[in-house]
Amino acid sequence: MSRVYMKGNEAIVEGALRAGLEGFFGYPITPSSEIIEGLAERFFADRERERRGEKPMYPKFRVFLQMESELASINAVMGGASVGCRVMTASSSPGISLKQEGISYIAACELPCVIINIMRGGPGLGSIQPEQGDYFQAVKGGGHGDYKLIVFAPNSVQEMAEHTMLLFNLTDKYRTPGMLLADGYLGQMKESMEFPDVPIEEYEKPWAATGMGDRETQNTIEFLFLTPEPMVEAKTRLLQKYKQIEANEVRYEDYKIDDAKILVTAFGTPSRVAKAAVDQAREKGVKVGLIRPITLWPFPYQVYADLTTHQIDRVLVVEMSFGQFVEDVRLGVEGRAEVKLYARYGGIVPTEKEILEKIMELV
Amino acid sequence: MRVSALIPKYPEPETYMGHTHYCPGCGHATLHKLLGEVVDELGIRKRVIMIEPVGCSVLALKYLKFDGIQGPHGRAPAIATAVKRLRPESIVITYQGDGDLAAIGTNEIIHAANRGELFTVVFVNNAVYGMTGGQMAPTTLLGQKSTTTPTGRFAEFCGYPLRVCELLNTLDAPVYLERVSLFDVEHILKTRAALKKALLNQIEGRGFSLVEVLSNCPTNWKMTPEESWEFVKNEMTKVFPLGVFRDK
Numbered sequence: 001m002s003r004v005y006m007k008g009n010e011a012i013v014e015g016a017l018r019a020g021l022e023g024f025f026g027y028p029i030t031p032s033s034e035i036i037e038g039l040a041e042r043f044f045a046d047r048e049r050e051r052r053g054e055k056p057m058y059p060k061f062r063v064f065l066q067m068e069s070e071l072a073s074i075n076a077v078m079g080g081a082s083v084g085c086r087v088m089t090a091s092s093s094p095g096i097s098l099k100q101e102g103i104s105y106i107a108a109c110e111l112p113c114v115i116i117n118i119m120r121g122g123p124g125l126g127s128i129q130p131e132q133g134d135y136f137q138a139v140k141g142g143g144h145g146d147y148k149l150i151v152f153a154p155n156s157v158q159e160m161a162e163h164t165m166l167l168f169n170l171t172d173k174y175r176t177p178g179m180l181l182a183d184g185y186l187g188q189m190k191e192s193m194e195f196p197d198v199p200i201e202e203y204e205k206p207w208a209a210t211g212m213g214d215r216e217t218q219n220t221i222e223f224l225f226l227t228p229e230p231m232v233e234a235k236t237r238l239l240q241k242y243k244q245i246e247a248n249e250v251r252y253e254d255y256k257i258d259d260a261k262i263l264v265t266a267f268g269t270p271s272r273v274a275k276a277a278v279d280q281a282r283e284k285g286v287k288v289g290l291i292r293p294i295t296l297w298p299f300p301y302q303v304y305a306d307l308t309t310h311q312i313d314r315v316l317v318v319e320m321s322f323g324q325f326v327e328d329v330r331l332g333v334e335g336r337a338e339v340k341l342y343a344r345y346g347g348i349v350p351t352e353k354e355i356l357e358k359i360m361e362l363v
Numbered sequence: 364m365r366v367s368a369l370i371p372k373y374p375e376p377e378t379y380m381g382h383t384h385y386c387p388g389c390g391h392a393t394l395h396k397l398l399g400e401v402v403d404e405l406g407i408r409k410r411v412i413m414i415e416p417v418g419c420s421v422l423a424l425k426y427l428k429f430d431g432i433q434g435p436h437g438r439a440p441a442i443a444t445a446v447k448r449l450r451p452e453s454i455v456i457t458y459q460g461d462g463d464l465a466a467i468g469t470n471e472i473i474h475a476a477n478r479g480e481l482f483t484v485v486f487v488n489n490a491v492y493g494m495t496g497g498q499m500a501p502t503t504l505l506g507q508k509s510t511t512t513p514t515g516r517f518a519e520f521c522g523y524p525l526r527v528c529e530l531l532n533t534l535d536a537p538v539y540l541e542r543v544s545l546f547d548v549e550h551i552l553k554t555r556a557a558l559k560k561a562l563l564n565q566i567e568g569r570g571f572s573l574v575e576v577l578s579n580c581p582t583n584w585k586m587t588p589e590e591s592w593e594f595v596k597n598e599m600t601k602v603f604p605l606g607v608f609r610d611k
Contacts, residue, residue, distance in 0.1 A: 218430055
């Protein structure tokens with residue numbers, strides 16, 4: 001397959017369409033707007049093709065709608081998922097905050113959908129520069145109640161497409177919503193990429209509320225209980241599903257960890273910078289390696305536990321927030337190693353030189 | 364000839380299952396029954412996807428036998444938008460109360476109506492939040508007491524009753540907006556006719572239709588059912604005049 005030069009947000013658009021996207025509902029917000037614009041361009045070009053009597057390029061992509069709000073967008077996604085379609089919304093941090101009510105309902109009703117978060121600086125209106133301050137709201141549940149999202153953290157334009165495609169398959173497989181958590185840098189960055197071969201996995205959706213048709217029983221999409229017992233039962237089913245995902249879907253990248261005594265760990269954009277800093281430190285003879293979580297939930301706790309049991313006693317966490325991801329690293333390390341945090345917040349991406357200095361401080 | 368042969372045979376209701384939990388005298392059960400009858404009459408039950416609100420009618424799908432979705436408070440029109448566009452062959456209904464549609468979901472209903480979404484809205488206006496115990500709704504009348512307006516609703520504190528049909532009638536897209544009521548048999552039959560018309564508009568692809576139904580809440584109004592219907596007839600219709608606002 002040939003290589004293309006593409007922006008991160010455009011790669012998400014192409015990835016979603018290759019994954020069989022049927023409906024997109026969104027609201028513009030920087031730095032994610034190229035996603036809604038890219039889908040609008042392709043959707044309306046197809047309508048023009050149809051008008052000319054030509055075949056559409058994306059026949060599955062039947063509904064594109066710019067909604068009146070983030071709330072309406074996520075609820076339209078809930079509607080589309082309820083009737084068994086592959087649907088997506090995309091936004092950036094403040095918009096994702098607004099969507100949290102809907103995300104909670106979607107998780108409760110076990111509906112598959114893909115939510116893209118191109119993170120900007122917060123809290124509040126913050127800035128349009130990249131940050132990673134939405135880690136907690138993505139990974140720990142930003143809405144009310146007990147639930148989880150499958151969260152992927154790409155660190156390249158290619159992974160923006162690949163993870164979007166994987167999320168469509170996994171959310172259908174497990175009947176649960178998923179989020180692509182990327183910082184604004186990845187959304188806006190252009191680089192050479194190749195579309196990965198992620199085949200569309202088709203899942204039957206006999207639960208979907210499509211109208212009764214030949215069915216004798218109603219399909220109702222709801223999560224409401226008047227007594228505790230059935231709610232305990234339903235929530236236990238959710239919990240068991242989450243445990244299954246934790247057991248099967250953890251993904252991470254390791255780099256030069258075989259003989260490492262020091263571990264650097266980061267996700268998203270800082271993980272690329274950290275990788276380069278690891279190489280530089282290696283040139284200086286420092287035995288250092290990198291762990292990059294690809295799924296933030298389920299989180300790769302075990303790899304941190306294993307590495308710090310006998311091999312590694314110093315861990316450097318690099319992240320673009322006050323330090324949120326570091327808490328999960330500490331849960332994995334469980335005190336077996338010293339965990340240092342290098343936090344760069346406010347929209348600044350840490351440099352190789354800075355990370356190298358932090359590594360050298362640990363030597 | 365046996366006497367039973369003289370009694371006309373009515374078809375068994377297919378959609379309306381009855382046995383509702385509503386308070387004695389509440390309009391919801393009547394309205395559910397009417398909706399069920401119209402759906403049966405039009406033969407569309409197996410195509411219906413209804414979006415339930417948050418409010419007293421949150422369990423409507425336990426009494427009406429078709430598919431459906433229980434959405435967040437006020438968001439039914441956004442859900443219905445996606446459902447109808449992705450499954451255009453289905454018949455999509457939202458059933459919403461006044462707190463749901465006219466307070467927390469004002470944005471969603473206005474924009475769905477403005478886009479001319481091809482679904483049918485059944486809007487129940489009983490001037491109060493019923494399920495949460497009788498708080499002020501956007502449609503509570505001036506002077507009317509509720510648990511959050513214990514001395515009556517005053518315009519200078521909380522504005523005026525919101526007229527949804529009139530508000531939506533300023534938009535270009537809706538094809539049918541009518542306000543009806545359930546306070547006597549004549550008006551119950553008019554409500555039935557309005558529901559049928561609104562669903563036919565969808566079946567025939569004409570556009571967005573909304574039927575506002577003035578209903579009661581004897582429990583929270585602290586009235587007998589009879590008194591509550593008198594209140595709807597004599598007081599509510601003064602503020603919310605019945606009639607067809609749009610029919611194109």
